[in-house]
Amino acid sequence: MHDLKIVNGEKRFDDYTVFNQVNYTFMVGRTYALVGPSGGGKTTLLNSIGQLETLTSGEILLDNRNINTIPTLEYFRHFIGYLFQNYALIDEASVQQNLNLVKHHRIAELSRQLEQYGLDGSYLKRKVYTLSGGEAQRVALTRLSLQNPLIVLADEPTGALDQQNRELVLTSLRKMADEGKLVIVATHDDHVSQWADDLLDISTFKAAF
Numbered sequence: 121m122h123d124l125k126i127v128n129g130e131k132r133f134d135d136y137t138v139f140n141q142v143n144y145t146f147m148v149g150r151t152y153a154l155v156g157p158s159g160g161g162k163t164t165l166l167n168s169i170g171q172l173e174t175l176t177s178g179e180i181l182l183d184n185r186n187i188n189t190i191p192t193l194e195y196f197r198h199f200i201g202y203l204f205q206n207y208a209l210i211d212e213a214s215v216q217q218n219l220n221l222v223k224h225h226r227i228a229e230l231s232r233q234l235e236q237y238g239l240d241g242s243y244l245k246r247k248v249y250t251l252s253g254g255e256a257q258r259v260a261l262t263r264l265s266l267q268n269p270l271i272v273l274a275d276e277p278t279g280a281l282d283q284q285n286r287e288l289v290l291t292s293l294r295k296m297a298d299e300g301k302l303v304i305v306a307t308h309d310d311h312v313s314q315w316a317d318d319l320l321d322i323s324t325f326k327a328a329f
């Protein structure tokens with residue numbers, strides 16, 4: 121069983137400590153809500169797991185292997201997938217181009233994957249800027265499915281969505297966990313906190329000096 125372990129994790133920006141003494145083990149197959157006050161360090165912790173930030177001290181172990189020993193490209197390709205509040209798609213490019221950015225897929229495969237998220241193949245030619253927020257997040261979910269990473273990091277993925285699209289995102293993330301992925305969602309949304317298997321409050325990881 122894969123796990124992701126943070127051992128004595130600390131992150132400082134100059135002399136400001138965002139968090140310290142983070143000791144926590146995430147298990148694949150589960151969903152985690154990462155909560156805490158604005159500026160508390162949720163995004164910083166997600167980015168540290170995603171190799172976009174480096175811990176000031178401590179380590180992050182994936183199956184007991186320090187993630188910093190995994191080459192960044194390999195890590196991004198095989199282990200880490202992101203879902204963001206603002207979708208992180210290229211607005212001026214088509215849905216098809218966005219889905220093919222990392223790896224080329226046949227149109228039939230793209231259509232099949234899009235249909236899982238309630239969009240048909242006619243969306244492939246649409247420019248992302250013509251999509252509604254809910255449709256854009258469905259495209260981002262499709263991209264995540266195609267990438268098929270072990271760890272899904274979601275930063276406020278429901279923040280800009282109505283209830284129906286929020287439920288679609290949560291159902292999709294649950295399915296990914298059921299398929300054996302680890303899903304970590306940074307959120308301010310109580311509904312998402314209640315949905316997750318485990319709740320992790322970042323503000324509990326800030327010891328006094």
Ligand SMILES: Nc1ncnc2c1ncn2[C@@H]1O[C@H](COP(=O)(O)OP(=O)(O)OP(=O)(O)O)[C@@H](O)[C@H]1O
Binds near residue numbers: 156157160161164165
């Ligand atoms: N590159 C950086 N340089 C300096 N300070 C930073 C940097 N990135 C983040 N910070 C600071 O670290 C703290 C934690 O920020 P972070 O974005 O992780 O919080 P958050 O819990 O995700 O907040 P929110 O809920 O508002 O999104 C903030 O005070 C932020 O200003």
